[in-house]
Structures are given as C-alpha cells and as structure tokens.
Amino acid sequence: MxxxxxxxxxxxxxxxxxxxxxxxxxxxxxxxxxxxxxxxxxxxxxxxxxxxxxxxxxxxxxxxxxxxxxxxxxxxxxxxxxxxxxxxxxxxxxxxxxxxxxxSAKKKTYCYTINANRYPDVFHQHLQFHHPTKLNVEEMQKSLTYLIGEHDFTSFASKKSTKESHVRTIYEARLVHEVDQTSYLSDQLGVLKLYITGNGFLHNMVRIIVGTMLRIGQGKWRSEDMQRILVGKDRALAGPTAVAQGLMLWEVFYEDLS
Amino acid sequence: MxxxxxxxxxxxxxxxxxxxxxxxxxxxxxxxxxxxxxxxxxxxxxxxxxxxxxxxxxxxxxxxxxxxxxxxxxxxxxxxxxxxxxxxxxxxxxxxxxxxxxxSAKKKTYCYTINANRYPDVFHQHLQFHHPTKLNVEEMQKSLTYLIGEHDFTSFASKKSTKESHVRTIYEARLVHEVDQTSYLSDQLGVLKLYITGNGFLHNMVRIIVGTMLRIGQGKWRSEDMQRILVGKDRALAGPTAVAQGLMLWEVFYEDLS
The missing domain is CATH 3.30.70.580 (Pseudouridine synthase I, catalytic domain, N-terminal subdomain)
Structure with missing residues (x-):
C-alpha cells in the first residue's frame, strides 16, 4: 500500500x-x-x-x-x-x-482577484470579480491589518458553518496591484489581488472578507469598521459574500513536504 | 453622418x-x-x-x-x-x-503565446500553444533578427494569399519570457511571448513565423535557417502554421489617432 x-x-x-x-x-x-x-x-x-x-x-x-x-x-x-x-x-x-x-496542512493561501477597470477583461472574466466603480485601495489595505493574528472569525463565516470553533489565525493579508498586461486601457485602476494566508479558513471566509473590504473601498464603511465587525462575532455585521469566480486556492503548506 | x-x-x-x-x-x-x-x-x-x-x-x-x-x-x-x-x-x-x-493603419502588433511548461495552464489554455518539450530560446531569439526590415514574406504566407505583393516591413520582433504568476511549478521554462510589429501581415504570417521559430527552438533547424527560408520565397520551406489559439492581435497604430 x-x-x-x-x-x-x-x-x-x-x-x-x-x-x-x-x-x-x-x-x-x-x-x-x-x-x-x-x-x-x-x-x-x-x-x-x-x-x-x-x-x-x-x-x-x-x-x-x-x-x-x-x-x-x-x-x-x-x-x-x-x-x-x-x-x-x-x-x-x-x-x-x-x-x-x-x-497535515499547516497553512493555506487563497487569492481573490478584483478587476477594478471600467470594462471586463474578456480573457479573465471567469477568474475575476469585475468592480467597475471607484475604490479606495488604501482604506482597503488598512482594513486588512485588523484581521492579522488569532481571532474568532464568526462574523466572516457562512451561517451554515458547523465548525465547533471559529478561531483561526491569519498570518498575512496583502492587497496588491498587479500589472495588467493584457489590458488595453492604462488610465484605470487595474487588477487588485488579495493574497491571504492562515492556518485554516471557515466556509466562505475569504469571500465575506472580500465583500466587507469592498464596502470599505466603496466608502460605505471605514477601515476601522473591519475591527468592529470582527469583535461583533455576528455574520450580519459583515458585507456580502463576494462572487465565487474571483476566488482561487493558491497554495497549501505542509511541514514535511518538499 | x-x-x-x-x-x-x-x-x-x-x-x-x-x-x-x-x-x-x-x-x-x-x-x-x-x-x-x-x-x-x-x-x-x-x-x-x-x-x-x-x-x-x-x-x-x-x-x-x-x-x-x-x-x-x-x-x-x-x-x-x-x-x-x-x-x-x-x-x-x-x-x-x-x-x-x-x-489608415500604419503598424500592427501581434502577440503569440507559447506555454513552454511541462503541463498546460488550466487558466490560459485557450490563449496559449502548449509546447512541453525543450526549446532553445536563444536560438529562437536570434532567428527573429533576420525578419527585421523590408522583405518579401512569401515563405511565411498562406498559399491561399491573393495579395499582389508579399513585401512587408517588420519593425520589431521580440521573444520575451514572461513571469508566469499562476504557474505552480517554478522549475520550468515558463511562458514565451512573441511580440511582432509590422506595417502589415499576410494571411497566417505570424503563425507560420512561430511554427518556423519553434522548429529552430527544437533544434531541427538553426537560427540562420530563418534567413534561408526568407530568401527562398517558398511557403514549403517554412515550418508549419502554429495553432490559432496562441495568437492575439495586440494593437493597431494610426498616425492621427490618440
């Protein structure tokens, strides 16, 4: 065997x-x-x-x-x-x-892609959430800092979650502007990618974090609201679940695996 | 009107x-x-x-x-x-x-994408020609230099071409290694993109150039053979027509258009 x-x-x-x-x-x-x-x-x-x-x-x-x-x-x-x-x-x-x-998994990284250009990218439609209106990227980046560390992520878990504990540790959450080489128009915001690494993720956790971060980027909430939502431990406080197609399981990390 | x-x-x-x-x-x-x-x-x-x-x-x-x-x-x-x-x-x-x-078009750029990794990229399958075996990139790059300038490109035109003249000018032909951010395996050749700019292109011209360049990369021909094929003015001398899906009309240039 x-x-x-x-x-x-x-x-x-x-x-x-x-x-x-x-x-x-x-x-x-x-x-x-x-x-x-x-x-x-x-x-x-x-x-x-x-x-x-x-x-x-x-x-x-x-x-x-x-x-x-x-x-x-x-x-x-x-x-x-x-x-x-x-x-x-x-x-x-x-x-x-x-x-x-x-x-045996120690850490996982997910990547969520937001196309913040005015028009969709025909070559990556199925891999992106297209968000054509204005976003405050700096506020979005700031909001992510509140997630780092060990927290109860109940606010960012599907209500259907049956896990005993909603405590998880986020090691890193980076929102990066990536060069959009196939995009024709250079006068636009470009493509934003959230890379988030943790010891585990609850059901819909990344997508709810993204939905919340987008509310902050839209100016409906402020970056500090991420903290308020996190400590509230209530799914109803957070933003909507962002569409599935923008999400990608990027990498899984193990201790003893090359 | x-x-x-x-x-x-x-x-x-x-x-x-x-x-x-x-x-x-x-x-x-x-x-x-x-x-x-x-x-x-x-x-x-x-x-x-x-x-x-x-x-x-x-x-x-x-x-x-x-x-x-x-x-x-x-x-x-x-x-x-x-x-x-x-x-x-x-x-x-x-x-x-x-x-x-x-x-009114003055110049056009096409881009041809070759995925030279061992396995296909599931996210860009329909945008790439997957070529998993070894390629000599330096020889391929050298071969392109023979195409620069004004030449009769009969060898690189579909036999169905009905154009009166096969003389075209190539201004630039660059084969670049692009960072393959979604690829999991880093021990491989990566993605090669040919960016080729000219005052006009004959039917299948870029795809036949790519098919010829690949023969050179595979070691079947040498970079100087590109010159021999060009001056031979015979489609039968050149390599096969590379698959359509790797080709992208990148940009069209005009004099008086912003």
Missing amino acids: RNLCMVVSYDGTAYYGFQTQPDGNTVQDKLEEAIFKLTGEKVKITASGRTDAGVHARGQVFNFYTESAIPIQRWCLALNNRLPGDIVVLKAQEVSLEFHSRR | RNLCMVVSYDGTAYYGFQTQPDGNTVQDKLEEAIFKLTGEKVKITASGRTDAGVHARGQVFNFYTESAIPIQRWCLALNNRLPGDIVVLKAQEVSLEFHSRR
Missing part, C-alpha cells in the same frame, strides 16, 4: 465544486474517475479542503492510498491524459502512510 | 473569426447586431483586418458610419450591454469621415 500526494490545478467554472456531490460533475469525481481508468481501483481521495462551485485552484493538494506499482514520475502525465483539460495534476510524490492532506 | 472608431477586445475561442461568414457567429456579426439593437441601423463595420477562427484580439480597431446622435461617451457601455461577455468595446471616438480602419 502506498500513500500518494498530488498537487492539482483546476478551473472551477464548469464544476459543482471540489467535493463529490450526488449529481456528480465535481473535481473530486473527475480525479477519482481518472485514477480508476489508470489503475482499476475505486479510491476515495482526501483533499486539503473543499472549494465551492466556481472556485478555482492553482495548487490544491490531495492524497489517496493505492496498490498500484506505477512509478511516481509517471502519474502526472498518465492522469492528465485521462482528465478534462480544465483539471491538471502538476506534481505527484509518495508520502508516509500517516500523511493526510487536510489534517 | 458621423464616422465612429472603436477599440474592441475579444476572446476568439467561440467565433468563426472576425469577418462575417455565411454561417454567422463571427465577431463582426455580433458587433453589427449590437449596433443594430442600439441604433436600429444596419451598418457594415470596417476592421483593421480580419482575424481567423480562434484568434483573439486585445485591441482590434473598427469604424462605421452612423446617423445616430448618441453622445460618444455612451457608446462603450451601451454596446457592451448588447454584446456577449467575450466581446468588449474598450474605447470609442468620433473621427474624420476619411478615416478607414484598414487603410
């Missing part, structure tokens, strides 16, 4: 999220089907966490147990040949039998 | 090219339909040139004559509201009645 750990990137546009659903058409289903086609084994893969419908992943991590003797360096290409084009396995390695993609 | 000039970007994936076809579903059809919905006028638009099926445009330019009195600053949003999401008008201005998008 081997425990294989893989990094996969996917465009979530066409899928009902990562995790298997009764109706099928999830990223997990496609991965398990590809493994079945390759090995004949019906495995259940374990991911670092689920992603919702329409959410993307640059580097999702999953592991599974197999009896297959296929050499580790053959797995990526062999699975990619059996996967749809919008799911690509980038890395495969054999890990100890104790390794568990979710429980 | 007003002559309106517009810049439009489009993702060509879903269309049979720019120019109207008997079967419809072209970018020109969609633009003319949107103008009709907005003004009630059945106009024929003139573009800087056609783009083939699957080819994209960051900044295609077109113009048309209209009796409409709609103020110029309203056109972009009004048309975008009547266009599919993969076609976006970025700029509109009123120009002299003599202005003609094709005949």
Whole structure:
C-alpha cells in the first residue's frame, strides 16, 4: 500500500465544486474517475479542503492510498491524459502512510482577484470579480491589518458553518496591484489581488472578507469598521459574500513536504 | 453622418473569426447586431483586418458610419450591454469621415503565446500553444533578427494569399519570457511571448513565423535557417502554421489617432 500526494490545478467554472456531490460533475469525481481508468481501483481521495462551485485552484493538494506499482514520475502525465483539460495534476510524490492532506496542512493561501477597470477583461472574466466603480485601495489595505493574528472569525463565516470553533489565525493579508498586461486601457485602476494566508479558513471566509473590504473601498464603511465587525462575532455585521469566480486556492503548506 | 472608431477586445475561442461568414457567429456579426439593437441601423463595420477562427484580439480597431446622435461617451457601455461577455468595446471616438480602419493603419502588433511548461495552464489554455518539450530560446531569439526590415514574406504566407505583393516591413520582433504568476511549478521554462510589429501581415504570417521559430527552438533547424527560408520565397520551406489559439492581435497604430 502506498500513500500518494498530488498537487492539482483546476478551473472551477464548469464544476459543482471540489467535493463529490450526488449529481456528480465535481473535481473530486473527475480525479477519482481518472485514477480508476489508470489503475482499476475505486479510491476515495482526501483533499486539503473543499472549494465551492466556481472556485478555482492553482495548487490544491490531495492524497489517496493505492496498490498500484506505477512509478511516481509517471502519474502526472498518465492522469492528465485521462482528465478534462480544465483539471491538471502538476506534481505527484509518495508520502508516509500517516500523511493526510487536510489534517497535515499547516497553512493555506487563497487569492481573490478584483478587476477594478471600467470594462471586463474578456480573457479573465471567469477568474475575476469585475468592480467597475471607484475604490479606495488604501482604506482597503488598512482594513486588512485588523484581521492579522488569532481571532474568532464568526462574523466572516457562512451561517451554515458547523465548525465547533471559529478561531483561526491569519498570518498575512496583502492587497496588491498587479500589472495588467493584457489590458488595453492604462488610465484605470487595474487588477487588485488579495493574497491571504492562515492556518485554516471557515466556509466562505475569504469571500465575506472580500465583500466587507469592498464596502470599505466603496466608502460605505471605514477601515476601522473591519475591527468592529470582527469583535461583533455576528455574520450580519459583515458585507456580502463576494462572487465565487474571483476566488482561487493558491497554495497549501505542509511541514514535511518538499 | 458621423464616422465612429472603436477599440474592441475579444476572446476568439467561440467565433468563426472576425469577418462575417455565411454561417454567422463571427465577431463582426455580433458587433453589427449590437449596433443594430442600439441604433436600429444596419451598418457594415470596417476592421483593421480580419482575424481567423480562434484568434483573439486585445485591441482590434473598427469604424462605421452612423446617423445616430448618441453622445460618444455612451457608446462603450451601451454596446457592451448588447454584446456577449467575450466581446468588449474598450474605447470609442468620433473621427474624420476619411478615416478607414484598414487603410489608415500604419503598424500592427501581434502577440503569440507559447506555454513552454511541462503541463498546460488550466487558466490560459485557450490563449496559449502548449509546447512541453525543450526549446532553445536563444536560438529562437536570434532567428527573429533576420525578419527585421523590408522583405518579401512569401515563405511565411498562406498559399491561399491573393495579395499582389508579399513585401512587408517588420519593425520589431521580440521573444520575451514572461513571469508566469499562476504557474505552480517554478522549475520550468515558463511562458514565451512573441511580440511582432509590422506595417502589415499576410494571411497566417505570424503563425507560420512561430511554427518556423519553434522548429529552430527544437533544434531541427538553426537560427540562420530563418534567413534561408526568407530568401527562398517558398511557403514549403517554412515550418508549419502554429495553432490559432496562441495568437492575439495586440494593437493597431494610426498616425492621427490618440
């Protein structure tokens, strides 16, 4: 028995999220089907966490147990040949039998993309939230500082969250202006990306943080309101849940994994 | 009567090219339909040139004559509201009645994107030619120097070309490594973009140049072979036509247009 750990990137546009659903058409289903086609084994893969419908992943991590003797360096290409084009396995390695993609994860980074130009970017529509009206980027950046550290993030969790504790630690939250090389118009705000790293994230947490940060950027709230909302521990205080398509699971970090 | 000039970007994936076809579903059809919905006028638009099926445009330019009195600053949003999401008008201005998008164009830049990483990029699949095997980038860059200047580009034109003269001037041809921010794996070659600027391009010219440059990068030919192929004035000497999806009309330049 081997425990294989893989990094996969996917465009979530066409899928009902990562995790298997009764109706099928999830990223997990496609991965398990590809493994079945390759090995004949019906495995259940374990991911670092689920992603919702329409959410993307640059580097999702999953592991599974197999009896297959296929050499580790053959797995990526062999699975990619059996996967749809919008799911690509980038890395495969054999890990100890104790390794568990979710429980062993130490940190995760998500990226949320806001296109703040006047018109949508036809080449990245499905990867961005288009917000054509004015935003105060400095206030948005300031608001993020209140999130750093260990806090109860109840205000930024879906009401459907069933987690016992809503305490999580955010290590970093950076809002960066990225050069928008395909954009024709240079007189505009450009593309903003929020990179947020924590030891774990509650359901919809990044998207609610973004929805709140956008209210601040729009001038409806001030940066200090982020603090007020955080200590209030009430979902109703925060902003709306930003659209799924802007969100990407960027990277998952482990202690003993190269 | 007003002559309106517009810049439009489009993702060509879903269309049979720019120019109207008997079967419809072209970018020109969609633009003319949107103008009709907005003004009630059945106009024929003139573009800087056609783009083939699957080819994209960051900044295609077109113009048309209209009796409409709609103020110029309203056109972009009004048309975008009547266009599919993969076609976006970025700029509109009123120009002299003599202005003609094709005949008045002085220079054009195309961009061709090669993903030279081991695995495809799920987020940009439809915008790149994926070439996973080794490439000698230096030789490719050297080969491009032979194209600069005024030459007969018969070797790099589709045999279907009906142009009287195949003489064109290439002002610049740069092959650049771009930072691949969404790529997970950093141990790979990355993304290569060819930016090529000339006073005009023959049918398939950029794609045949790319196909030839790739042969050189693969080590099948040497950089000097670009010169031999150019002076041979025979399409059969050059490499294959690279896939359409990697090509993007980047920018069109005019003398008197801001």
